[in-house]
Amino acid sequence: MATEIITQSTVDKATQLASLRCLSGRKKYQYLLNAANNADLVQSIPAQELFLLIKEVGVLDVSDLIGLATPEQVTLCVDMDCWNADELDSDESLQWLQLLLIQNEEAFLRLIDGFDFELLVMMVKRQLTILTGLESLCDDEDLMAERKRFDQVYDCEYRNEEVAKIMDAFQDILFRERQEFFLKLMEAVRHEFDLALQEDVFVARKGRLEDLGFVESFEARSLYSYIDPTTFNPEHHSNAQCVYADRDTGFEPPAFMLTITQPQDLLGELLSGGVSSHLGHDLSFLLNRALSADNVDFGDPDQVRQTMEGVYHTLNIALGYLCGADLAQAETHLNGVYLHRLYQLGFSLTVEQRRRAEKIKAVPIGAYLDGPDAALISALCQPKPQFYYGLIDPTRADSRAFHSWAEVQQVQNELEYIELLQTLFSEQGLFALPSHDELDLDGCSPDQPSEVTLSELFLTALANQIMGRDFIPRPISADELLSLQQKISQEDDTFESLRQQTCDWVEGQFSGTKSFVNFCLDIWQYEFSGLEVDELNEQHIGGLLIRL
Secondary structure, eight states, X not given: OOOOOBOTTTSOHHHHHHHHHTOOHHHHHHHHHHBTXXXXXXXXXXXXXXXXXXXXXXXXGGHHHHHHSOHHHHHHHHHHHSEETTEEOHHHHHHHHHHHHTSOHHHHHHHHHHSOHHHHHHHHHTTEEEEEOGGGXXXXXXXXXXXXXXXXXXXXXXXXXHHHHHHHHHHHHHHHHOHHHHHHHHHHHHHSOHHHHHHHHHHHHHHHHHTTTOOOHHHHGGGGOOOOGGGOOGGGGBGGGOTTTTOOOSSOOOOGGGGSOOTTSHHHHHHTTOOOHHHHHXXXXXXXXXXXXXXXXXXXXXXXXXXXXXXXXXXXHHHHHHHTTOHHHHHHHHHHBOHHHHHHHHHHHHHHHHHHHHHHHHSGGGGSOOHHHHHHHHHHTSSSOEEEGGGTOTTOOOEEEOOOHHHHHHHHXXXXXXXXXXXXXXXXXXXXXXXXXXXXXXXXXXXXGGGOOHHHHHHHHHHHHHTTSOSOXXXXXXXXXXXXXXXXXXXXXXXXXXXXXXXXXXXXXXXXOHHHHHHHHHHHIIIIITOOGGGOOGGGOSSOOEEO
16 A cells, blocks of 8 residues: 655644654655655755665665755755764765765755855865866867767766766756856865865864764863763753753754663653753764764764663663652753753763772682673673673673663672672681682682682582681692592482581671572582492582592
8 A cells, every 4th residue: 555645734743843853764765755745844854864864764765855855954964974083084074975966957056055055166176187177278269168968078087887877967958057166166075175174174064063062082082081970950050041051953852762671771761751841962962972972973874873872861861860760850950950961960970889899809809700790790890881681691601881870779789798798708707708819719610719719619618618627718639529529419308408507607797698598509509419430520510629
């Protein structure tokens, strides 16, 4: 069935724009293309939103949107797509010249008329070199009067044959329909100095992007400046003084965040009903600052979406910290607090966990953490602290960005548990941890200090105690494995009795350590105590340091 045409008589523009905010990719493209007022609708969305749509679906697949856009929108698309640092890219520039060229002639001329002239000069200059021009015709009035083709005026050398075909067609239309403009353009291409022109174009581009929130990377990285959460007062960070808060951009507010909202989140609940113009612009400014800070390719939809999700979740963390589940208070803060500061607060809350993790990593216990705890610490010690997925799904060992204040609290609790283990393994605890250099593993399994974990040290000490020796993590002899197994056999509830006695003993001295003891004894239960005699291979037994 053919796609229904969306008409102004049935749907007003405001409703159309509201519908667009929740769409992305090809669905958004089809909505725009099929609207009866498609040109008006395309020209009402922010240039960055149009650009992301073009890159998400594919430049060649949505080229018809270019013909519906304004020259200002297309100029900003070129700003975001055609630069490598401060250098205009020749191939990307050619692609956008070609995109203009494949529009119908009326749309092409409309876009060229309003396009940034110096940027157009630089784009054309990247494709060709003018060998001779108007001076060859000055004394030949007949030829001047009779000329009908652009190449009778300018002799050009092109980068390659493919470029020649495109630029010939480009010049032909301008020469026929905008001859005065054509001559002005070509003279500028011929006589403008490359470095001076590029500097002027780059400065103009920088100004246009700054109007959208894109700033220099070093300035943008202030987003990651630490602020003390305990002293953060929302009233001291009002957005009333934001220079862009009341700016009339002429466009509907960008709605990037609405495509990734998660209703179960605090922020998702707030955004699910839409955003005001001010908040929409504030969110897009914050996103663009984050894109600048991370040096993200503006034209890579996956990278942009990843940064967008990071901004969303970081704000969600900050609101959760300030408001708990109070939706009304969260709405007040989201609309009234400078979002830059809210982002800093959310990020700082994760940085505090990284700092705690780095301290743990630097002390003796850090070298012996068991797999899940080691993975947690490793995830937290990233430049952008990560949440260890194993805390919510034991079958996973990967990490991702923090999503909520509840996850930060979960990590806080886990770090408190690990910090408690520092007391357990100290001079005042069960025993002090040896350094890797002090650990004698000659002829042992495992034989590398880096492979030894807290659970193995604890269970080896427990094994020595069961065998009538001191509670110390000295490797036990392989010859004792059978005898040790018999002493902790699961028959007649012997193993469960051992578990209860060990938990009571350790917990009685160091409150909060019972879960660690159970974690260790689980290893024995599944990897040692239930093995058959012929399975007692000392190189495949978990939870023990064994001298072979």
